Amino acid sequence: MGNSRSTVIGFALLFLLWMGYVWVNSPSQAEIEAAAQEKKRLDDSTALADSLQLVQAQAMQAAKAQASSKKDEILADSSLSQTEKDSLIAQLPTAPQASSLEKELFGPFAAAASCQGELQTLENDKIKVTFNTKGGRIVDVELKEFKGYDHETADSRDKKALHLLNNAKDRFSYFIPLANVGKGGIETQDLCFQAEAKGNVLVFRAYATNDKEFIEQRYEIGESGYLLNYDFALQGLDRYIPKTANSIPFSWQSNLNKIEKNPSYERRMSSIHFKEVESSPSYCTCGSDAEETLEKDVQWVSHAQQFFNSSLIIDGSNKPKSGQLQTFMMPDDSAHLKSLTTRLNFPLANANNLVYNMRIYLGPNDYDGLSSIDVGLERIIPFGWSIFGFISRHVIRPLFNFLASFIPSYGLIIIILTLLIRGLMFPLQYKMLKSSVKMSILRPQLSKLKEKYKDDAQGMQMEQMKIYQQYGVSPLGGCLPMVLTMPIWIALYRFFPASIEFRQKSFLWADDLVSYDSIFDFGYIPIIYDFYGDHVSLFTLLWCVSMFAYLTYNGRQQMDMMADNPNAKMMKYMQYAFPVIFFFALNSWAAGLTCYMLFSNLFNIGQTFLVKSVLLDKDKLAAEMEQQRQDREANPKKKSGWQARYQEMMEQQRQMLEEQKKNKKKK
Structure with a gap:
C-alpha cells in the first residue's frame, strides 16, 4: 500500500x-421556520409582559369602548325617558385607574409597579456593568480590554467597544408567586427597585407594604476581574406566598450580538452550556435550534459565544432543581446571532428569609481564568471531545x-x-x-x-x-x-x-x-x-x-x-x-x-x-x-496466532473455490 x-x-x-x-x-428548513415562529411568539410575549403601560392602556381602552357601546345602546332605546337614560349612563363604570390596575396585577408590590427606571453602575479595571432600577438587573456590560467588529460599517475591519447583555429584549427575571394576584404572581423585571450603592456593592430592593417586606438583589464587584458576587433574597414575604407554591421560576433570555469578523461561524459556536451537580458539563447543540431539559440540581448555566460568555453560577444548597434550555438561530440578515433562553426552578421553602447565593461571570473565554473559578466553566471552550479535547487542552x-x-x-x-x-x-x-x-x-x-x-x-x-x-x-x-x-x-x-x-x-x-x-x-x-x-x-x-x-x-x-x-x-x-x-x-x-x-x-x-x-x-x-x-x-520463526489462523482461513476458502470450480466442470 x-x-x-x-x-x-x-x-x-x-x-x-x-x-x-x-x-x-x-x-433543516423546517427547523429554521419553526424557530422564527417561536422567536416571534416569545418576543411578542416578552414585550407584553415587560410593558405595564401597554397593559394599562389596553385595559383602559377596552373599558372605555365597553362603556361607550353601552351608552350608545341606552341612548338608542326609545322606550326610556331622557331622565332614565341619564340615570343609567351615570351608573356606567368608568375606566379603571392605574393605581387599581397596579394593585390587581402586583398585589402588595403595587407601590413598586411604576417608574421610568434609573441607571446605576459598578466597574473595575476590566468591566463596566450598568444596571436598571426597573427590574434591578444588568442591562449592559462593557469589556474594557476588548473590541468587537462593527458590522454596521462598510469596512469589515472596523471595530467598536465590546458590549454584552445590552439588547432591549433581554430578560433576567424571577416569577414570585403571590396569592390573590391577577397572573398568580409578579415578575421582578416589572418591579421598580430602590438602589443603594456602597463602594463596590450595589443593592436593589423592591418593597411590599412596609420596609420589612422586600425582594433584594445584591451585586458586588471585585477590584479586578470579570466575576460578580450576586445574591437574590426574599424577606418577610411568607404571608403573601400561596401554601402550594414550592418553586420560584427564573427566566434568562439573551439575544447575542455579532462580535466577531465571521458571524456565520460565531453563530455555530454560540450556545448554552450547563453543568448539573455530579455530572460533566454539557451543552445544547450549537449548529441548530435546540432544547434541553434539566432534571438534576443545576450548578451553573452559561450563555456562551465564540470567545465571550455570561454565566450564572449557583453556590450553596439552594440550587435549581430543574430547568429548560432553548436556543434559536437567527437568520444571516438579523442584527443578532442567536436567542438563548434559560428557565430554572429555584426551590421555595421560607419566603421570610430566603437567600440564593450566586456568582455572575461576564467576560472572555480565557481557559486559565475560567479554570480558576473551579467549577468546570473552562469546558465551555470548544476544544473538542474525548482524546481530541485532551490533546488541545493538555498538550497543544x-x-x-x-x-x-x-x-x-x-x-x-x-x-x-x-x-x-x-x-x-x-x-x-x-x-x-x-x-x-x-x-x-x-x-x-x-x-x-x-x-x-x-x-x-x-x-x-x-x-x-x-x-x-x-x-x-x-x-x-x-x-x-x-x-x-x-x-x-x-x-x-x-x-x-x-x-x-x-x-x-x-x-x-x-x-x-x-x-x-x-x-x-x-x-x-x-x-x-x-x-x-x-x-x-x-x-x-x-x-x-x-x-x-x-x-x-x-x-x-x-x-x-x-x-x-x-x-x-x-x-x-x-x-x-x-x-x-x-x-x-x-x-x-x-x-x-x-x-x-x-x-x-x-x-x-x-x-x-x-x-x-x-x-x-x-x-x-x-x-x-x-x-x-x-x-x-x-531461522524460521513460529507464526503468530492471528497469522496462522488467517492463512488457514485463506487456504480453506481457496479449497472451497477449487471444489466449486470442479463441480461446475462436471455439470
Whole structure:
C-alpha cells in the first residue's frame, strides 16, 4: 500500500469527519421556520409582559369602548325617558385607574409597579456593568480590554467597544408567586427597585407594604476581574406566598450580538452550556435550534459565544432543581446571532428569609481564568471531545503558552508549533515513507504473482502475505502512521478557532487569526456564497497549491508502482479531488488553522524529499530486505496466532473455490 493511497485514505477520513460535522450542525428548513415562529411568539410575549403601560392602556381602552357601546345602546332605546337614560349612563363604570390596575396585577408590590427606571453602575479595571432600577438587573456590560467588529460599517475591519447583555429584549427575571394576584404572581423585571450603592456593592430592593417586606438583589464587584458576587433574597414575604407554591421560576433570555469578523461561524459556536451537580458539563447543540431539559440540581448555566460568555453560577444548597434550555438561530440578515433562553426552578421553602447565593461571570473565554473559578466553566471552550479535547487542552495549549511567554508574534508561534509537531511526527512519517519504498521494491514480485494467480484471488492473497512476511513488510505500514497522526490534526482543527489568544492577532496579510484571511472580497453572489463565501482566503489557496505540488512530486512514483492496479487511475483522480474539496470547505475557516496547514504541508514536502533523496538508499534497503528474507528462511520463526489462523482461513476458502470450480466442470 503506497504513500499516495495513505494520503487518499487520510484525506477521505478528514473529509468524512468534516461532512459529518456540517451535517450534524446544519438546521433543516423546517427547523429554521419553526424557530422564527417561536422567536416571534416569545418576543411578542416578552414585550407584553415587560410593558405595564401597554397593559394599562389596553385595559383602559377596552373599558372605555365597553362603556361607550353601552351608552350608545341606552341612548338608542326609545322606550326610556331622557331622565332614565341619564340615570343609567351615570351608573356606567368608568375606566379603571392605574393605581387599581397596579394593585390587581402586583398585589402588595403595587407601590413598586411604576417608574421610568434609573441607571446605576459598578466597574473595575476590566468591566463596566450598568444596571436598571426597573427590574434591578444588568442591562449592559462593557469589556474594557476588548473590541468587537462593527458590522454596521462598510469596512469589515472596523471595530467598536465590546458590549454584552445590552439588547432591549433581554430578560433576567424571577416569577414570585403571590396569592390573590391577577397572573398568580409578579415578575421582578416589572418591579421598580430602590438602589443603594456602597463602594463596590450595589443593592436593589423592591418593597411590599412596609420596609420589612422586600425582594433584594445584591451585586458586588471585585477590584479586578470579570466575576460578580450576586445574591437574590426574599424577606418577610411568607404571608403573601400561596401554601402550594414550592418553586420560584427564573427566566434568562439573551439575544447575542455579532462580535466577531465571521458571524456565520460565531453563530455555530454560540450556545448554552450547563453543568448539573455530579455530572460533566454539557451543552445544547450549537449548529441548530435546540432544547434541553434539566432534571438534576443545576450548578451553573452559561450563555456562551465564540470567545465571550455570561454565566450564572449557583453556590450553596439552594440550587435549581430543574430547568429548560432553548436556543434559536437567527437568520444571516438579523442584527443578532442567536436567542438563548434559560428557565430554572429555584426551590421555595421560607419566603421570610430566603437567600440564593450566586456568582455572575461576564467576560472572555480565557481557559486559565475560567479554570480558576473551579467549577468546570473552562469546558465551555470548544476544544473538542474525548482524546481530541485532551490533546488541545493538555498538550497543544501548554506548548503554545510556553512559546507565547517569549515569542511576541503569534504567527511565528504557529510556524514554530508546526515545526515542533512535524518533528514529533517525523518518526511516523519516516516509517510511512520507508514502507512505501519497500512496497515499490516488492512491486516486480507482486506483479508476477498477479500474472500467475490472475484467476485465483485467494491464492494471490496468500502468496502476497507470504512475501510480506519473508521481507518484513507490513501492508498497513503506510496507513497506520496517517491514522495515528489524525487526532493531532483534529485537535488543532478545534484549537485555533477556539483560542481567544489568537483573536484579532495579525500575521502577514491575515488581520485576525481566528477568522478567515481575505485578499479579495467580491461580495455576495447567489449560490457561490453558500458553498464558498464572499472572499478569497490566500492561506487556503496556497495550501491547495502546495498540496497539488506534494501530490505531483510524491504521487508520480506511487502511480508507477500501481500501474498494473485497475484502480490506479481512480486513486489518482481521488487524491487530487480532496484538495479541491477542502479549498471550498476551508475558505471561511480560521486563518490560524489554514496558516498551520500551509506550513505543515511545506514541512511535509521537505521531510519527504529529505527521506527519499538523502536518508533512504533504495538499493541498500533492497539488500537489507533480501538479507532479512534469507535469515528468515534459515531461522524460521513460529507464526503468530492471528497469522496462522488467517492463512488457514485463506487456504480453506481457496479449497472451497477449487471444489466449486470442479463441480461446475462436471455439470
